Structure formats: structure tokens, C-alpha cells
Amino acid sequence: xxxxxxxxxxxxxxxxxxxxxxxxxxxxxxxxxxxxxxxxxxxxxxxxxxxxxxxxxxxxxxxxxxxxxxxxxxxxxxxxxxxxxxxxxxxxxxxxxxxxxxxxxxxxxxxxxxxxxxxxxxxxxxxxxxxxxxxxxxxxxxxxxxxxxxxxxxxxxxxxxxxxxxxxxxxxxxxxxxxxxxxxxxxxxxxxxxxxxxxxxxxxxxxxxxxxxxxxxxxxxxxxxxxxxxxxxxxxxxxxxxxxxxxxxxxxxxxxxxxxxxxxxxxxxxxxxxxxxxxxxxxxxxxxxxxxxxxxxxxxxxxxxxxxxxxxxxxxxxxxxxxxxxxxxxxxxxxxxxxxxxxxxxxxxxxxxxxxxxxxxxxxxxxxxxxxxxxxxxxxxxxxxxxxxxxxxxxxxxxxxxxxxxxxxxxxxxxxxxxxxxxxxxxxxxxxxxxxxxxxxxxxxxxxxxxxxxxxxxxxxxxxxxxxxxxxxxxxxxxxxxxxxxxxxxxxxxxxxxxxxxxxxxxxxxxxxxxxxxxxxxxxxxxxxxxxxxxxxxxxxxxxxxxxxxxxxxxxxxxxxxxxxxxxxxxxxxxxxxxxxxxxxxx
Numbered sequence: 390x391x392x393x394x395x396x397x398x399x400x401x402x403x404x405x406x407x408x409x410x411x412x413x414x415x416x417x418x419x420x421x422x423x424x425x426x427x428x429x430x431x432x433x434x435x436x437x438x439x440x441x442x443x444x445x446x447x448x449x450x451x452x453x454x455x456x457x458x459x460x461x462x463x464x465x466x467x468x469x470x471x472x473x474x475x476x477x478x479x480x481x482x483x484x485x486x487x488x489x490x491x492x493x494x495x496x497x498x499x500x501x502x503x504x505x506x507x508x509x510x511x512x513x514x515x516x517x518x519x520x521x522x523x524x525x526x527x528x529x530x531x532x533x534x535x536x537x538x539x540x541x542x543x544x545x546x547x548x549x550x551x552x553x554x555x556x557x558x559x560x561x562x563x564x565x566x567x568x569x570x571x572x573x574x575x576x577x578x579x580x581x582x583x584x585x586x587x588x589x590x591x592x593x594x595x596x597x598x599x600x601x602x603x604x605x606x607x608x609x610x611x612x613x614x615x616x617x618x619x620x621x622x623x624x625x626x627x628x629x630x631x632x633x634x635x636x637x638x639x640x641x642x643x644x645x646x647x648x649x650x651x652x653x654x655x656x657x658x659x660x661x662x663x664x665x666x667x668x669x670x671x672x673x674x675x676x677x678x679x680x681x682x683x684x685x686x687x688x689x690x691x692x693x694x695x696x697x698x699x700x701x702x703x704x705x706x707x708x709x710x711x712x713x714x715x716x717x718x719x720x721x722x723x724x725x726x727x728x729x730x731x732x733x734x735x736x737x738x739x740x741x742x743x744x745x746x747x748x749x750x751x752x753x754x755x756x757x758x759x760x761x762x763x764x765x766x767x768x769x770x771x772x773x774x775x776x777x778x779x780x781x782x783x784x785x786x787x788x789x790x791x792x793x794x795x796x797x798x799x800x801x802x803x804x805x806x807x808x809x810x811x812x813x814x815x816x817x818x819x820x821x822x823x824x825x826x827x828x829x830x831x832x833x834x835x836x837x838x839x840x841x842x843x844x845x846x847x848x849x850x851x852x853x854x855x856x857x858x859x860x861x862x863x864x865x866x867x868x869x870x871x872x873x874x875x876x877x878x879x880x881x882x883x884x885x886x887x888x889x890x891x892x893x894x895x896x897x898x899x900x901x902x903x904x905x906x907x908x909x910x911x912x913x914x915x916x917x918x919x920x921x922x923x924x925x926x927x928x929x930x931x932x933x934x935x936x937x938x939x940x941x942x943x944x945x946x947x948x949x950x951x952x953x954x955x956x957x958x959x960x961x962x963x964x965x966x967x968x969x970x971x972x973x974x975x976x
Contacts, residue, residue, distance in 0.1 A: 405503030423454025484678030494596030545595030555740025634664030715825030716747025829853030
């Protein structure tokens with residue numbers, strides 16, 4: 390057990406009154422572990438029923454868990470808030486240095502309340518909390534520049550975290566993200582827009598606390614066991630070599646890669662934008678989140694000539710992964726890695742979620758192609774599949790919002806399709822844009838019922854692929870049972886907070902061992918019971934904010950394009966959703 394464990398300390402910040410205070414909440418962490426478990430309880434405490442996502446009453450919760458800072462790849466921070474995109478639970482995770490910095494600063498959670506009248510950024514250096522003037526940073530075009538400015542102003546280089554929004558967050562784009570350490574993000578569901586509504590440009594955290602164990606030998610034994618598996622596992626080696634971009638080829642081969650707004654599930658130019666292609670021709674370096682030996686973050690070096698100077702070049706370092714390549718590559722039929730990288734760079738510059746952006750632009754392209762919207766709605770822009778230059782301009786318009794159409798699209802494809810028609814072509818699940826897996830029914834049911842409407846909630850895409858490999862056609866009962874079982878266990882992983890890439894290493898036995906060494910004696914059965922309680926707590930919050938299973942819409946396009954498991958019917962999806970709901974109610 391750790392001596393002087395500061396995990397139970399929660400830092401509260403009120404931006405409206407520019408005040409901060411600390412509360413000791415040991416009972417909260419003893420029952421709910423940390424991360425997602427603690428964050429959902431704090432969100433339920435702090436966020437009223439009818440909160441405006443852009444109002445001062447919408448809190449932002451950051452939380453870490455008992456394994457952060459202690460064991461490798463326990464490197465994520467959980468963030469919770471009311472999402473401006475879905476109108477209910479906003480849940481997002483990021484790596485970088487965020488979790489280590491928060492725990493080393495002496496806190497298990499940070500609660501940000503209220504809204505500032507003028508732009509500020511928060512600087513948390515252990516007990517010192519500063520409200521820094523940020524008017525000069527507000528309006529800067531690039532999130533990269535904001536990071537450079539703060540790096541020059543604040544102490545603790547190398548150990549601090551710097552989170553910041555771009556212009557998309559300032560302009561309240563409902564899927565604006567929060568950029569962390571340049572190459573990591575709290576990506577989905579609009580945390581960047583919530584920061585923007587609070588006039589909170591950035592947050593930096595640092596600390597130098599350390600831990601002592603009563604049983605250091607046992608700690609070292611468990612640590613070494615986890616570390617050894619992380620650096621020798623074939624699956625983790627793939628994450629290091631190619632990253633998630635390795636998925637492009639296999640998904641395309643099995644016809645599960647969403648392409649051209651999912652009018653197809655394969656892309657004829659997929660090989661050109663595969664993980665292998667990016668690694669062979671553009672990989673500049675790999676980086677890792679703090680306390681992670683895997684280094685799965687792949688950074689491309691894109692060499693571009695200056696427009697006015699012959700033989701002079703600039704090199705941009707741009708991170709890429711599967712989700713970005715899918716959303717800004719195959720979904721828009723962009724076949725060229727440099728063009729995909731330029732679109733990624735534009736999204737990063739403004740601080741947008743890449744998946745939501747790509748899906749929104751794909752829908753707008755098909756709408757214009759079918760004559761349902763015109764160049765008038767698009768401010769004179771003509772969108773064509775594969776036209777990276779037009780998409781670059783469209784990304785800029787999403788942020789600047791020159792007319793009603795782009796203001797609507799900035800609120801998400803679900804909202805825009807209700808206002809302008811074409812909902813049958815809009816790929817949104819519970820208000821959240823589609824992830825990059827058209828693998829079968831478990832994926833799509835998972836997007837619909839998952840607490841955050843994400844592929845990471847219940848791993849439906851992985852479940853589908855196992856059934857496909859086995860030649861098995863699942864029943865609706867199979868789908869519901871598999872999803873809820875996986876989602877319950879993932880509540881534990883996200884409460885610790887462990888990167889899902891390491892879920893194969895952090896088995897049930899290893900998690901119990903690590904928690905016991907860290908001073909949290911618990912059995913696997915107790916963890917599963919807790920996972921179910923956390924999942925129920927998330928849905929309690931969702932229901933309180935107006936969510937209902939009955940109100941879920943099935944995107945028509947997913948029924949029209951076959952998956953590796955064949956066509957999916959709406960009746961099958963509805964039956965699976967109903968069975969999932971019943972299982973949730975019986976927990």
C-alpha cells in the first residue's frame with residue numbers, strides 16, 4: 390500500500406469567481422476506484438438536470454485512478470461533461486502526460502465549474518493555482534502556436550501537461566476537441582467546445598510528488614510482469630511498428646472499411662493509405678505517452694516546398710492513426726497520403742474531432758452530389774470525392790461558419806440532416822458520428838447503445854470479427870450479451886485508467902494483482918459488480934438529460950451496405966437494442 394496517497398484529493402476550480410479549493414473525498418475513491426467511476430459520480434453531483442452544455446452550470450471533470458503513475462500504460466485521464474453534440478453524457482480520454490501530471494500534482498480529480506467573462510488559462514502547479522490572462526491567445530489560428538506560447542511561460546518542462554483548444558472550440562463547434570501535448574486529444578463529444586464556452590483556452594498541470602510502498606518487492610514483481618508482457622507481446626509490437634493504421638488493409642480486405650459515406654465498405658486505393666504505406670514513406674518518429682513503453686503514436690514527416698522559394702522546404706510533423714485515415718481518407722475517397730496528412734493537419738490546427746469532421750463532410754458531399762444542397766448552402770464551394778483542396782476549404786468554413794448551413798453542420802451531422810434533409814445519408818448514432826468500422830451488427834448496435842456511442846464502449850467491431858472468422862451468424866441475444874459483458878469490464882479499465890491498447894495484458898488476474906499491491910484489495914467478482922454499477926450510473930445521468938433507447942435512430946445507410954456478416958436489418962438492430970436495455974435494467 391502507498392504511504393501518503395493523495396488520490397482522494399479533489400481540486401475544485403470556479404472560473405466565474407476565480408476561486409479554488411480542495412476537498413478530501415476518500416470514500417469516493419474507495420468505492421468507485423477513480424477515473425470513470427469517480428468522474429461519473431462527480432458529474433452527477435455537479436451537473437443539473439437541464440444544464441445548457443454551453444452554460445456555466447456544465448462542469449468539466451478530470452479524474453485518474455489508483456494505477457496511474459504506478460504501472461506502465463496506465464496512462465489515460467478520464468474527462469466527463471455534458472456533451473453539446475449528443476445532449477447527454479460526454480466522456481473522453483487522453484494520454485500524453487495528463488494522468489501523470491494530475492497525480493503528481495497531488496490530485497485524483499479536478500472539477501472545473503462556472504465560466505470566465507474573459508479568456509483565461511489555468512495553471513495548476515501542485516498547491517498553486519493561477520488564472521492566467523489569455524486574451525492574446527484567443528483567436529490564434531493554430532492550436533500548435535498556443536502550445537508553444539504556454540511552454541515558454543510555464544515551469545516544469547518535461548513533466549507538465551498542456552491541454553488547449555483551437556479556433557473550433559472558441560467557435561463552439563459541437564465536436565471540437567481538447568488537444569493535449571500536441572499529438573494526443575480528448576477527441577470526441579465536444580470537450581473543446583465546452584472549454585470554449587467557459588472562455589477557458591488552456592489548462593496546464595505539473596507536480597513532483599512521489600510514492601512509497603509498504604511492499605516494494607511485490608510491487609516490483611507485478612510491475613516487471615506487466616512491463617515484460619507489454620514489450621514482448623506480438624499485439625503490442627504491432628502497435629509500435631504500424632500503430633492503429635495497420636487496420637486499413639485488413640478491414641478493406643474484409644469489406645468493412647467505410648468508404649464514400651459508407652456507400653461502399655472497401656476503397657480501391659486503400660493500399661496507398663495503409664499503415665504500411667505511411668510507415669514506409671512518411672514515418673518520421675514514434676512517441677509514447679508518459680509511463681508507456683509501447684510508443685504507438687506515429688508521426689509523419691511531411692516535406693513541403695515554400696511557395697516563393699525554390700529548393701527551400703519545410704517539414705511538418707503530423708500524427709496519424711486509423712481513425713484519422715478512415716475519416717479523412719477513405720470516407721472522402723482521398724487516395725494520397727500527403728493529402729490525407731494535410732487534412733489531418735488542418736483538423737489539428739483548428740482543434741476538431743477528425744471522425745466527426747470526416748463524416749460531416751462526407752454527408753455534405755453526397756448531399757450536394759444528389760442535388761439536395763447547392764453551392765449556395767456551401768458558400769460557393771463545390772465538394773467532390775477525392776478533392777482535398779475543397780475539403781480543406783470546407784474545414785475552414787466549419788470553423789468560421791459563414792452561413793446557416795455551416796453553422797448547422799458545426800452542430801453535427803445529425804442536427805444538419807434534420808434541418809436540411811438527407812437524414813438517410815447521415816451516419817450518426819445517438820448524435821455521435823460513426824467510427825470507422827462496418828464489421829457487422831455488434832459494431833452498429835454498440836454505437837447505438839454504448840454510454841458514449843463509441844466503438845470503444847463495447848468493442849463491437851472486435852466481436853464481429855471473431856464471429857466472422859469463426860463463420861458464425863450471431864443472434865440478437867448474442868449481440869446484446871457480448872456487448873454488455875465487455876462494456877461492464879471496460880468500466881473497470883477506464884476507472885484505473887488503463888489504455889485500451891493494453892487490455893490484453895491487463896487481464897482480470899493482473900488487474901487484481903496490481904490493485905492489491907497498490908493498496909486496493911479486491912476480487913474479480915467485486916470488480917465486475919462495481920463495473921455494472923458504474924455503467925448503470927452513466928445511464929442514470931444519460932436518462933436525466935433526456936436520453937432514451939426508444940429515441941435512437943438507425944442510420945439507413947448501414948442497412949444498405951453489406952458487412953462481412955452480411956446485410957443487417959433494422960428489426961435485428963431494434964431487437965438487439967431492446968435486449969441490451971433489458972440486461973442493463975437487470976444489473
